[in-house]
Amino acid sequence: MSSDKSHLVKGATGDWEVVIGLEVHAQVTSNSKLFSGASTEFGGAANDHVSLVDAAMPGMLPVINEECVKQAVRTGLGLKSEINLFSRFDRKNYFYPDLPQGYQISQFQYPIVGEGVVILDMKDGSTFEVGIERLHLEQDAGKSMHDQHPSYSYVDFNRTGVALMEIVSKPDIRSSEHAKAYVTKLRTILRYLGTCDGNMDQGSMRADVNVSVRRPGEELGTRTETKNVNSIRFIGQAIDHEVMRQIDVLEDGGTIDQETLLFDPKTGKTRSMRSKEEAHDYRYFPCPDLLPLEFDQAFVDELKKDLPELPDEKKERLMKDYGLNSYDAGILVADKTSSDFFEQVAKGRDAKLASNWVTNEFFGRLNKEGKTIETSPVNAEQLGGIIELISKGDISGKIAKELFEIVWEEGGDPAQIVEERDMKAVTDTGAIEAILDEIIANNPKQVEGVKEKPQLIGWFVGQVMKQTQGKADPKVVNGILKEKLGL
Ligand code: ADP
Numbered sequence: 283m284s285s286d287k288s289h290l291v292k293g294a295t296g297d298w299e300v301v302i303g304l305e306v307h308a309q310v311t312s313n314s315k316l317f318s319g320a321s322t323e324f325g326g327a328a329n330d331h332v333s334l335v336d337a338a339m340p341g342m343l344p345v346i347n348e349e350c351v352k353q354a355v356r357t358g359l360g361l362k363s364e365i366n367l368f369s370r371f372d373r374k375n376y377f378y379p380d381l382p383q384g385y386q387i388s389q390f391q392y393p394i395v396g397e398g399v400v401i402l403d404m405k406d407g408s409t410f411e412v413g414i415e416r417l418h419l420e421q422d423a424g425k426s427m428h429d430q431h432p433s434y435s436y437v438d439f440n441r442t443g444v445a446l447m448e449i450v451s452k453p454d455i456r457s458s459e460h461a462k463a464y465v466t467k468l469r470t471i472l473r474y475l476g477t478c479d480g481n482m483d484q485g486s487m488r489a490d491v492n493v494s495v496r497r498p499g500e501e502l503g504t505r506t507e508t509k510n511v512n513s514i515r516f517i518g519q520a521i522d523h524e525v526m527r528q529i530d531v532l533e534d535g536g537t538i539d540q541e542t543l544l545f546d547p548k549t550g551k552t553r554s555m556r557s558k559e560e561a562h563d564y565r566y567f568p569c570p571d572l573l574p575l576e577f578d579q580a581f582v583d584e585l586k587k588d589l590p591e592l593p594d595e596k597k598e599r600l601m602k603d604y605g606l607n608s609y610d611a612g613i614l615v616a617d618k619t620s621s622d623f624f625e626q627v628a629k630g631r632d633a634k635l636a637s638n639w640v641t642n643e644f645f646g647r648l649n650k651e652g653k654t655i656e657t658s659p660v661n662a663e664q665l666g667g668i669i670e671l672i673s674k675g676d677i678s679g680k681i682a683k684e685l686f687e688i689v690w691e692e693g694g695d696p697a698q699i700v701e702e703r704d705m706k707a708v709t710d711t712g713a714i715e716a717i718l719d720e721i722i723a724n725n726p727k728q729v730e731g732v733k734e735k736p737q738l739i740g741w742f743v744g745q746v747m748k749q750t751q752g753k754a755d756p757k758v759v760n761g762i763l764k765e766k767l768g769l
């Protein structure tokens with residue numbers, strides 16, 4: 283690691299190493315909240331999903347939601363982490379209008395999940411491991427609304443008490459690229475597991491971004507923490523801005539304050555929210571309303587047995603079963619629907635061809651039209667049909683693109699369309715020879731030319747394609763041409 287300088291940042295006075303640790307808050311997928319039966323549904327009218335527990339009415343008692351516990355354990359298993367059979371809920375005390383209890387129930391000393399690892403697949407095909415420090419369960423807060431009335435602020439408690447998993451990484455991340463890859467991978471794993479929908483634009487996932495810089499090989503530097511960053515792009519921007527700011531301060535002989543910052547998407551900059559001196563003292567203590575959370579290994583084993591196939595394993599399998607390279611397999615498994623679609627297209631067909639068509643032609647077209655696999659006019663069976671026609675030599679790659687267009691626009695069975703519209707490749711060598719003889723007889727200049735400059739053979743191929751509306755197999759044309767011209 284120390285010999286790898288690729289991620290170092292050049293300052294005016296030498297190289298700096300960036301150190302990043304992320305605390306990701308992921309909303310647990312569950313029908314009801316962590317300690318109450320109120321709905322977790324997104325987008326309801328304000329205060330529609332609030333039970334007496336969520337509103338912190340005096341004397342109300344929290345009751346742990348078993349499904350949320352299972353989701354946290356599943357997530358821990360998916361992050362290859364240690365599962366703690368004993369964990370405990372603590373009160374984190376602070377006052378805020380959207381927190382009616384006056385404290386958040388969280389896990390401090392004894393989290394439900396301990397150390398684990400997330401493997402990042404980088405663009406160059408290499409992998410990079412980020413350690414997981416812990417995962418704990420806690421309640422989300424509500425939402426203050428300052429734009430509803432000229433002189434009052436309102437609160438919406440719908441989100442109050444919804445279960446969150448806080449997933450804390452070790453300070454292993456070394457660049458904004460790594461950080462973005464880490465959050466992307468984490469989101470993919472959570473989505474495969476079905477434990478968090480990962481919709482950052484709805485606030486289901488957000489990150490506190492801890493950043494420091496140091497001279498390579500030295501002790502960790504003082505970090506700043508940028509709170510609640512809610513998109514992967516913003517995480518990258520916040521880090522890049524913070525790294526340059528810290529290097530500037532240090533190179534000018536200053537010191538970094540251990541501050542809490544906010545990221546402003548409009549300016550792409552971070553600004554101070556509070557300093558260490560104003561840091562909260564949360565006066566954590568064990569929540570007297572809840573017993574410690576205890577379960578046995580059998581409970582964990584049962585959940586482990588039912589885990590779905592996860593991205594790392596799926597990637598391995600796609601490489602083995604379909605002969606894909608690490609990069610292509612990595613792109614496909616990044617999204618479960620994409621890799622499922624690929625498998626439907628590739629099963630029993632030419633896998634390399636299928637992967638090219640799925641990742642280039644098909645995804646390219648979806649992107650262009652702002653569509654998804656679910657809303658695509660071309661389904662896996664149709665795309666598979668096109669690929670079969672190419673493999674059999676019934677159509678050329680060029681015609682296949684036209685065929686794809688037709689299926690995209692009009693629907694239908696590719697094989698039938700090829701029949702009906704006379705799109706089959708001309709593989710009949712006799713027919714191609716006849717066309718070529720004519721071209722050679724009518725173009726003596728070009729025939730002279732190609733003998734001196736063999737690249738000019740392309741012109742002849744082009745002529746044949748023109749006459750056959752692209753249906754001649756270029757390989758066959760090339761073969762016959764070379765023979766006839768004596769090349
Ligand atoms: P706290 O609970 O006070 O926020 P932690 O020690 O649990 O502090 O660390 C929180 C996050 O900050 C973790 O993701 C950790 O990896 C990261 N972190 C800790 N020290 C540093 C540092 N010097 N530079 C960058 N990140 C750091």
Ligand code: MG
Binds near residue numbers: 305
């Ligand atoms: Mg923190």
